[in-house]
Amino acid sequence: MNNARKISEDLYWVGSSDRRLNLFENIMPVPQGVSYNAYLLKDEKNVLIDTSDNSVSEQFFENLYSLVGDNEKLDYIIVNHVEPDHSSLLCRTAYEYPEAKIICSAQAQKMILQFFDCIATERFITVKEGDKMSFGKHEFTFCTAPMVHWPEVIVSYDITTKTLFSADAFGTFKALNGNLFADEVNFDRDWLDEARRYYTNIVGKYGTQVQNLLKKASMLEINMICPLHGPIWRENIGYFVDKYDKWSRYEAEDDTILIIYGSLYGHTESAANIVASRLAEAGQKNIAMYDASVTHPSYLLSEAFRCRRIVILSSTYNAEIYTPVKIFIDEMKSHNLQNRVFAVAENGTWAPTAGKQMREMLAFNNNVITDTTLTIKSALNESQKDSVDKFVNEILNK
Amino acid sequence: MKKYVCKICKHVYDPAVGDPDSGIAPGTAFEDLPDDWTCPLCGVGKEDFEEE
Numbered sequence: 001m002n003n004a005r006k007i008s009e010d011l012y013w014v015g016s017s018d019r020r021l022n023l024f025e026n027i028m029p030v031p032q033g034v035s036y037n038a039y040l041l042k043d044e045k046n047v048l049i050d051t052s053d054n055s056v057s058e059q060f061f062e063n064l065y066s067l068v069g070d071n072e073k074l075d076y077i078i079v080n081h082v083e084p085d086h087s088s089l090l091c092r093t094a095y096e097y098p099e100a101k102i103i104c105s106a107q108a109q110k111m112i113l114q115f116f117d118c119i120a121t122e123r124f125i126t127v128k129e130g131d132k133m134s135f136g137k138h139e140f141t142f143c144t145a146p147m148v149h150w151p152e153v154i155v156s157y158d159i160t161t162k163t164l165f166s167a168d169a170f171g172t173f174k175a176l177n178g179n180l181f182a183d184e185v186n187f188d189r190d191w192l193d194e195a196r197r198y199y200t201n202i203v204g205k206y207g208t209q210v211q212n213l214l215k216k217a218s219m220l221e222i223n224m225i226c227p228l229h230g231p232i233w234r235e236n237i238g239y240f241v242d243k244y245d246k247w248s249r250y251e252a253e254d255d256t257i258l259i260i261y262g263s264l265y266g267h268t269e270s271a272a273n274i275v276a277s278r279l280a281e282a283g284q285k286n287i288a289m290y291d292a293s294v295t296h297p298s299y300l301l302s303e304a305f306r307c308r309r310i311v312i313l314s315s316t317y318n319a320e321i322y323t324p325v326k327i328f329i330d331e332m333k334s335h336n337l338q339n340r341v342f343a344v345a346e347n348g349t350w351a352p353t354a355g356k357q358m359r360e361m362l363a364f365n366n367n368v369i370t371d372t373t374l375t376i377k378s379a380l381n382e383s384q385k386d387s388v389d390k391f392v393n394e395i396l397n398k
Numbered sequence: 399m400k401k402y403v404c405k406i407c408k409h410v411y412d413p414a415v416g417d418p419d420s421g422i423a424p425g426t427a428f429e430d431l432p433d434d435w436t437c438p439l440c441g442v443g444k445e446d447f448e449e450e
Contacts, residue, residue, distance in 0.1 A: 107439065144441065146407075146439070146440040146441040147406055147407060147440045147441070151407055151409075151439045151440045206406070208442075209406075209440070209441075209442075212441075
């Protein structure tokens with residue numbers, strides 16, 4: 001049975017959600033699922049805006065057939081983004097509707113033909129920044145959004161209804177559970193963490209490019225944002241734009257402290273608990289803390305984007321930084337994190353060198369590291385109380 | 399003439415090829431590209447390129 005949903009006059013949602021997928025992009029756990037949005041505009045022309053992932057193909061085609069039936073034509077398929085979680089169903093759609101033309105950027109055409117060998121070049125209409133197309137009542141314009149988060153990405157803007165089809169921008173993890181609109185859910189309580197984890201891991205590296213897109217979008221009047229994942233925004237759009245603005249300027253949302261530790265037998269963990277307690281006793285609230293071994297890096301990265309100050313405690317492991325901690329630091333570097341304060345503590349039963357190596361790894365962008373490395377020799381000793389206090393005070397004073 | 403790599407998307411500017419779609423003829427050194435030339439793949443400026 002089809003589950004196509006009317007969004008607004010002439011516009012329908014034809015997507016679906018996957019609650020069984022283990023790893024998005026084969027990296028990130030998605031325990032709350034993920035949605036794949038596709039939209040259909042029924043104007044004088046029928047226009048499909050993106051397709052979906054293979055996992056939801058059955059529902060997608062039931063949805064599409066219900067709106068573009070046997071005696072109807074699909075005139076256009078707009079491909080805002082070629083990543084396979086959106087383009088996997090392009091070939092079959094193009095086959096089922098042989099008259100449909102594909103609207104995309106020149107780079108997107110090249111990529112589509114690299115992935116798939118199914119669409120004749122004559123079926124492509126490539127668009128550039130500012131190009132316009134009318135589908136009847138609705139006139140669209142196209143803007144490039146390079147590296148948000150792929151080079152070929154365009155966003156499509158319905159000038160008539162002031163609707164922005166934003167590709168992966170303004171998306172989030174988590175399955176859509178009947179409610180398609182952000183104003184129908186408690187987004188801050190139930191969605192924001194997954195939205196942040198989605199943004200930081202997938203787009204986080206490209207802050208400058210997201211800022212460029214936000215500047216372009218600020219020139220448009222936007223009544224609705226239709227992303228490729230997650231709920232549609234038609235109210236309180238400013239709330240979500242503000243989050244994107246902060247995340248893309250690498251500005252922390254919370255002035256709180258994040259503690260990440262890597263501990264083999266619990267001694268570095270104990271030190272982390274002691275540091276957290278001293279911080280709490282000094283008045284610091286909302287301290288966040290994670291064991292790097294049991295928390296997927298995608299969550300740690302998301303928290304590092306949220307919090308301004310990050311304390312990292314690591315065992316020394318084969319004369320290097322303990323692997324899960326090394327991975328976490330590498331993730332922060334790869335995603336271009338900036339404007340953070342780090343504090344490092346090392347543990348080593350014979351030659352604690354993790355601290356020095358962490359300081360070297362953390363010397364990227366404009367991030368600062370507090371002066372003192374707290375050194376633990378197997379376990380913190382009562383005689384180290386003053387060192388611990390010094391370490392904690394340096395964090396509090398930043 | 400040296401090749402230059404875009405730091406953001408890793409596109410390689412090869413002077414031997416130039417960037418004909420943007421009106422840059424083959425044989426144009428990176429240094430001679432106009433100041434407002436941008437990466438054909440991802441749109442960043444010359445300042446985000448480094449020698450290969």
